[in-house]
Amino acid sequence: MAADERELGRVLVIANPAAQNGRCAEAAAFIERFLRYRGANVDDYELALTTGPGSAERYAEHARGYDTLLVVGGDGVIHDTVNGLMNRRTRDARPVLAIVPMGSGNDYARMLGLARNDPERALAQIVHGTRAFLDLGRVNGRWFCETCSFGLDAAIAFDTMERRKRTKAIGTLLFAQSGISVFMSHKEGWRFTGRVFEGGEAQDISGEEIVFACQVGRTYGGGFEVCPEASPEDGLLDLCYTTRFPNKPKTLVLFGLARFGHHTGSREVRLRRFERLEVDFETEPPCQVDGEPLTGFTHFEVESIPHALEVVLPAR
Numbered sequence: 001m002a003a004d005e006r007e008l009g010r011v012l013v014i015a016n017p018a019a020q021n022g023r024c025a026e027a028a029a030f031i032e033r034f035l036r037y038r039g040a041n042v043d044d045y046e047l048a049l050t051t052g053p054g055s056a057e058r059y060a061e062h063a064r065g066y067d068t069l070l071v072v073g074g075d076g077v078i079h080d081t082v083n084g085l086m087n088r089r090t091r092d093a094r095p096v097l098a099i100v101p102m103g104s105g106n107d108y109a110r111m112l113g114l115a116r117n118d119p120e121r122a123l124a125q126i127v128h129g130t131r132a133f134l135d136l137g138r139v140n141g142r143w144f145c146e147t148c149s150f151g152l153d154a155a156i157a158f159d160t161m162e163r164r165k166r167t168k169a170i171g172t173l174l175f176a177q178s179g180i181s182v183f184m185s186h187k188e189g190w191r192f193t194g195r196v197f198e199g200g201e202a203q204d205i206s207g208e209e210i211v212f213a214c215q216v217g218r219t220y221g222g223g224f225e226v227c228p229e230a231s232p233e234d235g236l237l238d239l240c241y242t243t244r245f246p247n248k249p250k251t252l253v254l255f256g257l258a259r260f261g262h263h264t265g266s267r268e269v270r271l272r273r274f275e276r277l278e279v280d281f282e283t284e285p286p287c288q289v290d291g292e293p294l295t296g297f298t299h300f301e302v303e304s305i306p307h308a309l310e311v312v313l314p315a316r
Contacts, residue, residue: 009067016073060084074103079290111217154286194279207243225261235306
């Protein structure tokens with residue numbers, strides 16, 4: 001074993017064979033071959049294939065005796081896996097999380113700096129990588145590792161899922177197509193009031209949103225820089241929201257600017273960092289948590305959990 005290679009120990013691979021229109025199954029087979037012949041830095045491994053939403057969460061929660069939990073798939077299976085790990089009460093009971101990103105958006109992997117949809121490169125980054133304890137968010141008891149958003153933000157996320165099934169499109173273009181479609185079909189956003197808590201101080205907020213996103217990392221939707229200054233290591237979540245619903249031309253301009261984080265100078269947009277957030281919507285809004293739906297609420301409590309989970313990063 002080379003001196004700069006990480007000891008992976010006993011590895012559980014959780015793979016979503018349906019991700020990337022089935023390409024993830026090929027990636028999982030490649031990783032299995034790699035682990036089988038890797039040598040001293042892999043003591044043993046097991047492969048668990050997901051069968052639908054929630055199965056990765058169950059695998060992660062009930063896996064015992066593993067040093068590394070290696071996830072192969074997109075943001076959805078990563079989200080489920082993180083929730084399974086965090087269902088374990090103590091940090092010492094959780095294996096380190098490593099990711100081979102094989103999804104449509106891959107926003108969490110983008111934040112970590114991992115090679116996306118390239119299992120050979122991503123695996124090399126894991127083997128030669130470093131480790132850090134990163135922040136997570138939690139909303140109404142559900143964990144998220146990258147993003148939680150409400151209203152039109154979430155409606156776009158759900159539209160991308162349906163559009164992907166029909167067209168097989170992926171990535172930023174898919175999110176852009178969904179965004180234009182959703183914005184053009186809505187005349188108003190979801191009205192909200194809330195309080196943001198940070199450093200022992202509270203600030204009231206209110207508005208009518210086209211964007212209301214709570215972020216661990218900078219991006220959602222396959223690279224839209226909704227919170228350009230967000231960091232998974234500062235112990236805080238970043239919030240981007242709009243105070244009013246602009247006309248359609250301005251809405252589409254803001255959407256385009258957000259691709260590269262240039263929307264932040266708009267007078268309709270507000271940015272905040274927070275430890276905890278309480279927000280109430282007049283009617284139940286769509287809500288997405290790392291791309292997965294969270295339903296049944298008009299009141300939401302969002303909080304940052306600093307340094308919650310150990311994750312493998314590319315060598316710095």
